[in-house]
Amino acid sequence: MTVRRAVPGAVMTRNRPNPSSPAGASRSRRPASRRTPQDNVRAAAGWVIERTLHSLAPVDSFLAGALTRFDERDQGLLRELVMGSLRWLRRLDQIIADASHRRFDQIEPALHSPLRIAAYQLLFLDRVPPHAAVHEAVEQARQLTHRGGASFVNGVLRRIARDPQLGSWPVRETDPVRRLALEMSHPDFLVERWLARFGRRATVDLLAANNREKPLQLLAFRDRGGRELLAEALIDDGIEVAPSPLSALGLTVRRGNPIASPAFKRGDFYIQDEASQAAALVPPPRPGELVLDAAAAPGGKTFSMLARQPALAAVMADVGLGRIDLLRRNLRRLGRRLPVVVADAAAPPFSAVSGFDRVVLDLPCTGTGTLRRHPELKWRISESEIGRLSQQALRLLDGVAPLVRRGGLLVAITCSLEVEENEQVAATFLASHSDFALLPLAGLLDPPLAGGIAGAGTWRVLTGDDHDGFSVSVLAKARG
Numbered sequence: 001m002t003v004r005r006a007v008p009g010a011v012m013t014r015n016r017p018n019p020s021s022p023a024g025a026s027r028s029r030r031p032a033s034r035r036t037p038q039d040n041v042r043a044a045a046g047w048v049i050e051r052t053l054h055s056l057a058p059v060d061s062f063l064a065g066a067l068t069r070f071d072e073r074d075q076g077l078l079r080e081l082v083m084g085s086l087r088w089l090r091r092l093d094q095i096i097a098d099a100s101h102r103r104f105d106q107i108e109p110a111l112h113s114p115l116r117i118a119a120y121q122l123l124f125l126d127r128v129p130p131h132a133a134v135h136e137a138v139e140q141a142r143q144l145t146h147r148g149g150a151s152f153v154n155g156v157l158r159r160i161a162r163d164p165q166l167g168s169w170p171v172r173e174t175d176p177v178r179r180l181a182l183e184m185s186h187p188d189f190l191v192e193r194w195l196a197r198f199g200r201r202a203t204v205d206l207l208a209a210n211n212r213e214k215p216l217q218l219l220a221f222r223d224r225g226g227r228e229l230l231a232e233a234l235i236d237d238g239i240e241v242a243p244s245p246l247s248a249l250g251l252t253v254r255r256g257n258p259i260a261s262p263a264f265k266r267g268d269f270y271i272q273d274e275a276s277q278a279a280a281l282v283p284p285p286r287p288g289e290l291v292l293d294a295a296a297a298p299g300g301k302t303f304s305m306l307a308r309q310p311a312l313a314a315v316m317a318d319v320g321l322g323r324i325d326l327l328r329r330n331l332r333r334l335g336r337r338l339p340v341v342v343a344d345a346a347a348p349p350f351s352a353v354s355g356f357d358r359v360v361l362d363l364p365c366t367g368t369g370t371l372r373r374h375p376e377l378k379w380r381i382s383e384s385e386i387g388r389l390s391q392q393a394l395r396l397l398d399g400v401a402p403l404v405r406r407g408g409l410l411v412a413i414t415c416s417l418e419v420e421e422n423e424q425v426a427a428t429f430l431a432s433h434s435d436f437a438l439l440p441l442a443g444l445l446d447p448p449l450a451g452g453i454a455g456a457g458t459w460r461v462l463t464g465d466d467h468d469g470f471s472v473s474v475l476a477k478a479r480g
Contacts (some may be wrong), residue, residue, distance in 0.1 A: 023417055040073050043143075045081035046113030052086065052376050058088060059376045077127075080213075085120045086375035087211045091185040092119045095169040099159040100152070110144040111153055118157050122164040130161040172387030180204070183382040185211060186378055190368065197419065202462065206417075209463045210371040210378075216253040217244055217466065218269040219277050219303060227251050230268055237261045244274035244466070246448055249307050252466050267334040270307075272300045275369075275467035278452070279413050280304035282459045282472045283444040285358065287311040294345040294400050295362040297323035299330045301413065302360075306336070315356075317343040346399040363393040363425070365416035369462075369469025386420050393425045401433055407479040410436065414471050423458060426473040439476040 032193045044066045052059045063082055085092065093104040096115050100107060107115070118137035121128055134157040141153040160169075173179040181191040184207035194203040218241070220227035227249050231241050234251075239258050244250030252274070258264055259271075280301040285291065289312055293302045296316035307314055316331075316338055318324055324342055331338060343349050345361060364379050366389060367374060397412060404410050414421055430436055438457025445453065454460045456475075463469035 005175065041070060041078045042081065042114075042117050043140055044069065045078055045117050046140070047084070047262055048078075048082045049113050049116065052082075053379065056380065057470075058374060059083070073105055080125070081117050081120065083375060084124055085211070086379075087115050087372070088120060088124070088185045089375075089379065090182060090187075091115065091166070092116050092123075094171060094182055095119060095123070095160060095166075096156060098169055100156045108149055108152075109147060111141055111149055113142070114140045114153055114160045115156060117161055118153075122157065122160050123166060130164060134158060134161055175331055180207070187381065189383060190378070190381065193418070205464060206462050206469075209465070210375075212372060213289060214273075214372045214468070215466050216258065217247075217272060217274045217277075218251045218253065218258060219247070219272045219300075219307055220249045220251060220269050221307045221310075222249065224268050230263060233263045233268065234258055234261060237263070244277075246461065246465075247274040247277040249304075250274040250277050263277065265333075267336075270300065270303045270330070270334060272304065273373075273468045274399070275461050275470045276300055276415070277304045277307075278449055278461065279459070279470040279472050280473060281308055282411070282449065282452075283409075283439070285309040285312055289313065289357040291315070291358045291360060291404060292317065292350070292356040292400070293347075293360050294339075294343070294348065294403075295319075295396070297327045299327050301362060302338070303330075303334065303336075315339045315341065317341040317345070317348065319344045344399070345396040348403060350403055355403055356408060357405060358409045358411060359400045359404050359412065360411045361396055363396060363412050363414045363421070364389045365393070365414040365421045366418060367415050368417045369415040369471070372463060373468065386418055388418050390425050393421065394428055396424070397429050398432075401429075401436070404421070404477045406477055408477050409439065409473040410477065412473040412475070415468060416471060417460070417462060417469050422460070422471040422473055423455075426457065426475065430475070435478045437478070439474040441474065 012350055048062045048066050051062045059082065060416065063079065067078060070078060083412065093116070096107070097104040114137040115259060117131045120232060121133040122130055134154065137157055138150050138154045141150040159354070171179050171182045173182055177192045178188050181188045186207055191203065191207070194206060198206065201367060218230070220230040224230070227243065231251055234241050238258030239261060240254040241251040242254055244252050281304060285305045285308060287309060291302070291305065291312060291314045293316045295318055296302055297318040299316065302314045302316055306314065316327060319342065321342070324340060327340055333338070366386055367377050368381065371378055395412070401410060412426065416422065426438065430438070440456050441453045441459060452461045454457045457474045458473040459474070461467065461470055
């Protein structure tokens with residue numbers, strides 16, 4: 001049964017596309033027809049999706065610029081069309097292929113985005129009437145291609161509109177892995193590896209979570225009154241929030257825009273996924289610990305530790321002036337004064353004489369725990385990419401290992417669920433560093449964090465509920 005969501009409707013806007021803009025790029029060769037603000041949003045959505053799928057850039061890099069062309073209500077529709085279409089891309093392509101009686105790759109590429117966006121509206125949204133969604137896609141097709149292409153779009157979408165339910169367009173694939181991957185719009189190889197590791201029930205839950213919208217989550221600070229005081233301030237400003245079950249200092253936004261609130265300007269909270277908040281506290285920091293956050297930008301790991309334990313001495317490092325600038329801007333807004341160093345974790349410019357009590361390292365990874373926020377990653381990840389990033393991670397761990405003092409901790413964090421990027425990286429590192437060992441976590445974590453213990457020195461939470469998926473490896477350096 002399809003769950004259909006309403007999105008904010010479009011309203012009149014004074015923004016007008018030009019031939020160099022996303023919505024106007026396709027119109028330069030034809031006389032301008034009468035267009036609606038809604039249709040401009042759909043043209044912009046198509047532009048964002050096309051650029052995202054044909055580049056290695058994150059969807060946000062294209063979506064952010066497109067959003068500035070519209071008012072707040074139209075922005076909600078644009079974001080929904082882009083993110084929803086990318087999440088359900090494979091299933092949409094299958095339904096479009098069935099309705100057109102041809103393989104999707106045989107359809108003229110210029111028609112892909114209008115078909116996908118309209119099919120998403122028909123199958124998942126209920127704000128726009130079906131006939132309007134079909135008409136707008138046909139009009140857009142006329143701007144992009146010949147009359148025959150517009151007629152083709154009209155015919156395909158009218159067939160879908162006659163029965164706009166996912167169940168009415170079943171996947172007929174006989175292979176169980178490929179069928180599940182098609183039904184839930186994921187790559188075959190990810191579904192296959194997750195079934196083998198997590199079992200069918202957990203995998204189906206994981207796939208479903210990846211296809212849900214990700215709510216905004218906030219990190220509160222104990223030295224600013226904690227999440228109860230923050231929640232009261234936000235509620236007074238008309239923002240609806242709820243406690244995050246995974247993080248004792250987390251809030252999940254249910255309604256409203258906290259970024260426009262006085263609390264944001266005061267630096268009372270940091271925007272961060274609750275699983276990311278929790279991962280930085282494995283194990284919880286102690287008062288007075290000297291911590292190096294070796295790949296710190298944008299700052300979430302250190303902010304999570306400071307939120308839990310204000311009596312923490314932290315040094316933040318990252319490579320690249322752009323990342324350092326982002327880190328400093330976040331520190332200024334939060335009113336935090338911490339040392340910031342430009343440094344490559346593979347060759348950090350620190351003395352290993354005294355060392356740090358804890359070195360925290362955000363490892364490069366494929367991000368398979370963040371597919372609900374970054375759905376475009378589903379269509380880029382490959383087996384070879386997992387192996388390549390694992391080698392990069394090992395190089396960084398080797399670089400920071402000498403900076404951990406005797407009896408200290410090396411904490412490796414990823415937003416990946418893949419064993420090659422977590423357990424296997426830790427095992428390979430330990431094979432060449434006999435002075436390190438996995439730290440048993442039993443007894444060190446309180447509920448609900450204790451539920452994420454997945455073995456000695458290993459913590460993991462799968463994508464689910466309102467949070468992303470994260471993995472942590474905790475390596476302790478011998479005292480002798």
